[in-house]
Amino acid sequence: MDRNKRIIRTSILGIVANVFLASFKAVVGFLAGSVAIVMDAVNNLSDVLSSVITIIGTRLAERPADKNHPFGYGRIEYFSAILISVIVLMAGVSSLVESVKKIFHPTDPEYTMFTLIIIVVAILVKILLGRHVKRVGKQVESDALIASGADAMFDAVITLATLVSAGIMLLWHISIDGWLGAFISLAIIKAGFEMLSSPVNELLGMRISPQFVRDIKAEVLKQPGVHGVFDVIVHSYGHGTYIGSLHVNVLDTTTAVEIQKIDRQIAERLFDRFGLIATVGIYCINTGDSTASRMQKDILRRAFKHPQIHSSHGFYVDFDNHVISFDIMPEYGVEDPAALRDEFIQSLLDKGYSNYEFHVALDNNYSEE
Structure with missing residues (x-):
């Protein structure tokens, strides 16, 4: 299959998966009266942005060479990867801020079996989606697709941290939300900078292998x-x-x-x-x-x-x-x-x-x- 078609098809899959998760969580959140689940649904809708950016960047990069751009528009893909990397960095910073707040002002969240099932489903979908998107991204050498897959994987990690924290709370009544969230947030920020380095280096003129x-x-x-x-x-x-x-x-x-x-x-x-x-x-x-x-x-x-x-x-x-x-x-x-x-x-x-x-x-x- 044509490289650009694979990128777009994979990105559309990401959009469908995130819309499904957002709809599922929104319905469950309203029925259960859980603001946290509803907000997580909104977060899934924001994740659609990574896939949309990838599709737009791929379409623009397909444009043929013209008078002002004699070598074509292929480098637009690097800008797409940069935008997605910035989204990952912003998510990491936002998560870190919220986690630090929880460290100084801990709360005692209430978890139900129904809530935990929702969390497990979200983790499984995000892991499968992230691994697939990253694998295709490496196969077609698309920094934007790799970054989009990493974004999905990081969401799974954050949600997994919520699950671990919930388990510890239910078993030992100890809240580690803040500390666990801060640790994962720092890891996401580090990964975001690493993802950012590849497209930036390409634009600067990186040494060929x-x-x-x-x-x-x-x-x-x-x-x-x-x-x-x-x-x-x-x-x-x-x-x-x-x-x-x-x-x-x-x-x-x-x-x-x-x-x-x-x-x-x-x-x-x-x-x-x-x-x-x-x-x-x-x-x-x-x-x-x-x-x-x-x-x-x-x-x-x-x-x-x-x-x-x-x-x-x-x-x-x-x-x-x-x-x-x-x-x-x-x-x-x-x-x-x-x-x-x-x-x-x-x-x-x-x-x-x-x-x-x-x-x-x-x-x-x-x-x-």
Whole structure:
């Protein structure tokens, strides 16, 4: 089934389940004269909001690219997940406030067998609903659906706490409503912040997984004529929509026509397998000159031995103009990469390369492990 259809169908199930619970509790609450059950019914209606937000976000994310949004609207899903995470946080804070009030001003609630049955039914429905929604959310990689499922699970936990508290009250006449509620509320607040981190990081531009980088490199290296892959940069614009760039090594004897063919075929490979729209840059490798090979080994060996240099690549010697060019990637935490580059170039000039001019580019570590 189409991913968006699964998300919407699962969200509709959440709406139906919460409306059923709200209606059931409202009827029972009015018949039993229980304000607590009626208020819990209202809480179930508010839970419908998470599912509605997920559906609206999914529908908006389906909109095709246009002039003002050339990469589509896929990132709207991240905003949906943020809104639901905020709802969870608000629920946790609200529950904490009420629980603290109960600690300082404890009450002696009255529980009946009928009330306990209602609580058990609500717990079972919420647990089943929450587990199903979260499972589907993980399968389709939807942060909004995962957050919505977590919201349902937290409701079940809060209701379970009510059940435990009721049992202790009936058996030992001890009220732990406040303390138990406060503990669970803090756990919900913590989980809310954790849920919030994923979509926020996606919007900020989170580092892609090392496995994804390895998969991209492995696919590009299948292309005939490619002798290395570097500088992989990928931006996510929603599920399955990626924009990025990378550099590849080719022999300096490769013609412009051959380079164009390599470029196009790499772009097709990456789009077909990963949905990645990629721009490909070209590095040349010296051929037929043992001096260039010796110089490369020596300079790269010095780079890799340097404690502040993570890696180096893109090496090429222009003997006609006496220019050596390559890239270096500083380690994280280097405060002045430009000073590091200048210091490394000076060390090379002092080690027998004074007849050459160095063109050394600084790379940020966007994707390397």
